[in-house]
Amino acid sequence: MGVPLTRRIAATVPLLFVISAVVFGLLHLVPGGPLAVYLSNPDVRPEDLERLKRALGLDQPVWRQYAQWLGGFLSGDWGFSYSDGRPVVDRVVERLPATLELVAASLVLASLFTVPLGLVAGLARGWPARVAALLSFAGLALPVFWFGLVLQLVFSLGLGWLPSSGRNTPGLEGLADRLAHLVLPATMLAAVHAAAWSRYLRAAVIDTYALPFVAAARARGAGERVVIWRHVLRPALLPVVTIVFLDTALMVAGTVVTESVFAWPGLGSLFTEALARRDYTVLMALLMVASTAVVVCNLIADLVYPLIDPRVRT
Amino acid sequence: MKRLGVAGWVLLTLVATAAVAPWISPYAPDALDLVNRRGVPSMAHWFGTDDLGRDLLSRILFGARVSLAVGLLSALVAAGIGIGVGATSGYLGGGVDAALMRLTDAALSVPRLLLLMVASAVLSPSIPVLVVLVGLVGWMETARVTRAAFLAAREREFVLAARAAGASAARIVSEHLLPVAAPAIAVAATLAVGRGILLESALSFFGIGVQPPAASWGNMLYQAQSTMSTEPWLALFPGLFIFVTVAAINTVGDRFGEGTRI
Numbered sequence: 001m002g003v004p005l006t007r008r009i010a011a012t013v014p015l016l017f018v019i020s021a022v023v024f025g026l027l028h029l030v031p032g033g034p035l036a037v038y039l040s041n042p043d044v045r046p047e048d049l050e051r052l053k054r055a056l057g058l059d060q061p062v063w064r065q066y067a068q069w070l071g072g073f074l075s076g077d078w079g080f081s082y083s084d085g086r087p088v089v090d091r092v093v094e095r096l097p098a099t100l101e102l103v104a105a106s107l108v109l110a111s112l113f114t115v116p117l118g119l120v121a122g123l124a125r126g127w128p129a130r131v132a133a134l135l136s137f138a139g140l141a142l143p144v145f146w147f148g149l150v151l152q153l154v155f156s157l158g159l160g161w162l163p164s165s166g167r168n169t170p171g172l173e174g175l176a177d178r179l180a181h182l183v184l185p186a187t188m189l190a191a192v193h194a195a196a197w198s199r200y201l202r203a204a205v206i207d208t209y210a211l212p213f214v215a216a217a218r219a220r221g222a223g224e225r226v227v228i229w230r231h232v233l234r235p236a237l238l239p240v241v242t243i244v245f246l247d248t249a250l251m252v253a254g255t256v257v258t259e260s261v262f263a264w265p266g267l268g269s270l271f272t273e274a275l276a277r278r279d280y281t282v283l284m285a286l287l288m289v290a291s292t293a294v295v296v297c298n299l300i301a302d303l304v305y306p307l308i309d310p311r312v313r314t
Numbered sequence: 315m316k317r318l319g320v321a322g323w324v325l326l327t328l329v330a331t332a333a334v335a336p337w338i339s340p341y342a343p344d345a346l347d348l349v350n351r352r353g354v355p356s357m358a359h360w361f362g363t364d365d366l367g368r369d370l371l372s373r374i375l376f377g378a379r380v381s382l383a384v385g386l387l388s389a390l391v392a393a394g395i396g397i398g399v400g401a402t403s404g405y406l407g408g409g410v411d412a413a414l415m416r417l418t419d420a421a422l423s424v425p426r427l428l429l430l431m432v433a434s435a436v437l438s439p440s441i442p443v444l445v446v447l448v449g450l451v452g453w454m455e456t457a458r459v460t461r462a463a464f465l466a467a468r469e470r471e472f473v474l475a476a477r478a479a480g481a482s483a484a485r486i487v488s489e490h491l492l493p494v495a496a497p498a499i500a501v502a503a504t505l506a507v508g509r510g511i512l513l514e515s516a517l518s519f520f521g522i523g524v525q526p527p528a529a530s531w532g533n534m535l536y537q538a539q540s541t542m543s544t545e546p547w548l549a550l551f552p553g554l555f556i557f558v559t560v561a562a563i564n565t566v567g568d569r570f571g572e573g574t575r576i
Binding site: 014015019023026027137138140141142143144145146147149150152153157249250252253254256257260261271272275276278283286287290291294295298 | 420421423424425427428429431432433435436437508512515516519520522535538539542543546549550552553556557560561563564565
């Protein structure tokens with residue numbers, strides 16, 4: 001189990017370079033390049049455009065610009081934002097806590113949904129099992145952004161229970177207020193993953209339930225509750241835990257949609273802002289952050305697996 | 315056509331209504347009715363009207379053509395690349411296989427939505443280009459299942475017999491290996507249709523996919539977002555159609571899978 005993951009990381013690191021080169025090329029080779037937004041602005045004179053080009057190094061060949069960007073990026077100099085002139089690192093770092101908070105909350109929520117859904121779908125009989133399986137099946141077909149809109153429609157615009165956007169009410173700094181703002185975006189981000197994970201858990205639970213040691217535990221006189229919680233759920237969770245770690249990186253990327261719907265001030269909304277303004281230094285940095293998150297999550301999954309599964313310990 | 319099931323019928327109905335949309339839709343999709351702007355769902359306008367007085371049901375029917383076409387065609391692109399990569403990998407094996415599968419793993423770990431968003435924001439693609447872009451990020455699953463099926467079948471007797479009889483590589487692949495892999499490929503390609511519809515709608519939701527005045531379910535949601543508190547129906551119906559369509563496609567895919575498990 002450990003080896004393929006390590007190999008995947010070995011393949012992913014060169015991939016970071018490929019992605020960065022492709023996106024860099026895409027942003028620069030398009031007519032107008034990173035300055036395309038200024039071309040349609042009548043207040044920007046052609047002379048200004050020329051000067052801007054020279055100042056930003058855009059008159060150099062693309063490969064040289066890329067080499068310069070890459071060298072800077074690797075040494076921690078991520079350049080300056082095209083839209084407000086501030087260092088890209090600062091803009092990313094100030095948005096990071098909001099996104100981490102959102103992702104952490106979604107992970108917890110998704111896990112809370114996954115276990116009962118997976119267990120009921122796998123072990124119960126009759127309609128409860130069918131409802132649980134249907135819920136996780138429906139979750140996979142859900143257009144995430146629409147789900148967010150519906151949550152907003154029902155719980156904030158309709159019932160008025162929860163705030164519809166932002167991270168806190170301006171001027172208010174209570175924990176309750178923060179949590180109230182967190183509930184809907186975290187639910188939206190968690191739903192798809194909970195659906196996928198509970199399908200994996202269901203399959204794992206069904207497989208595990210048929211194994212001899214489960215029958216042996218029951219033969220020893222263990223109660224059904226002990227059998228399910230200790231002998232079925234624990235081994236069945238192992239493969240799911242790996243997937244949870246791998247999917248965490250997808251969650252980070254998924255914040256783009258969630259944060260846009262709920263105006264959550266994190267990296268995801270920074271991405272949509274940067275996209276709208278063709279702020280290419282910020283875009284490059286965020287794509288690299290998202291791709292690095294993938295590598296890191298793979299690594300964590302790789303390292304954690306032996307800790308939770310005694311069989312692969314050597 | 316043994317048992318279509320509910321999902322199959324739903325899907326068939328959707329495709330059929332989308333195909334005949336110009337003849338059955340109650341209004342033209344871009345017909346303005348300035349007296350009935352922002353109308354709640356009624357007998358005249360079943361799903362209501364938008365801020366320009368356009369009939370939402372008609373726009374959904376026409377949007378279905380765009381959304382379904384992008385989903386289907388992008389899945390075709392994805393299946394084409396995926397079968398090519400998977401067949402090469404599974405047939406040749408060895409170093410080529412290892413290299414291609416590393417590439418597939420790596421491509422699977424790319425945040426595809428973000429890359430797609432950058433590409434379509436910068437290129438402002440026409441619908442055909444959009445189809446290709448969505449297809450380009452969705453071939454990996456098909457490549458994997460094709461490879462797995464090829465590897466399993468490669469050493470079976472009928473393939474060895476064909477090889478001993480002097481059949482060319484192209485002939486072995488197309489006449490002996492592809493038919494064995496077809497059911498698994500069908501499942502992967504079906505799921506790719508659903509994913510393509512979701513990706514297109516996500517892009518259009520950000521205003522960088524299918525461009526107005528053409529209607530797609532995603533860009534209808536994009537336009538509905540700002541007026542959601544006053545005209546919620548504009549956001550509810552297009553999303554519901556995406557949801558039902560993708561759910562039906564996934565169900566059909568699952569059923570393919572059950573019927574053909576080896």
